[in-house]
Amino acid sequence: NYNSHRRLIIEKNIQGGEGYTITMYNLDGVHPLWQNNIQMAPKRMKIVNVDGNIVDLRGYGYDKNALAMGAPLEAASFENYGVMLMIEGNEIVRAQLNMFDRNVSIVYLL
Numbered sequence: 373n374y375n376s377h378r379r380l381i382i383e384k385n386i387q388g389g390e391g392y393t394i395t396m397y398n399l400d401g402v403h404p405l406w407q408n409n410i411q412m413a414p415k416r417m418k419i420v421n422v423d424g425n426i427v428d429l430r431g432y433g434y435d436k437n438a439l440a441m442g443a444p445l446e447a448a449s450f451e452n453y454g455v456m457l458m459i460e461g462n463e464i465v466r467a468q469l470n471m472f473d474r475n476v477s478i479v480y481l482l
Contacts, residue, residue, distance in 0.1 A: 376400060378411055378480055380455070380467050391418030392429065394455055396469070412469070415450045427457045446473070 377399035386393040396412035403409065417429040431450030438448035446452075452473040458466035467480045 380464075380480065382455075385416060386414065387416070389416070391416055391432065393417075394429065412453075415453050417450070417453070417455060420454075425459045427459065428454065429456070430454045 379397040379399055381395045381397065382392050384393070385391050393414045394412075394417050395410065395414045398409045398411040401409065413435075415431050416433050417431050419427060420430045421428040431453040433450050434445065435443070435448045435450065439445075452471060454470035454472065456468040456470065457464050463482075465482050467482070469478045469480070471477070
């Protein structure tokens with residue numbers, strides 16, 4: 373994904389529960405099939421650890437839309453996702469998206 377431009381949005385849980393909602397957008401254009409620029413659909417996450425300037429968030433709960441479409445629990449689990457943030461001088465300088473079910477981590481440098 374070298375030279376791919378992404379925007380990571382972290383906001384208070386948009387459903388009003390605990391934690392945060394994290395969404396990733398593709399800044400390189402609109403996807404030809406689903407006609408939007410959402411790279412990663414909104415995921416509910418909460419902070420599971422803070423170590424110095426590293427904040428570790430982990431998904432919790434299930435994607436109700438995926439379950440309604442018949443996805444198995446494991447595939448619809450937000451626990452498959454995590455985000456680690458490195459903060460320096462009150463700014464995020466690095467974000468790492470972890471996809472635990474795939475054993476994949478993608479690092480985004482800001």
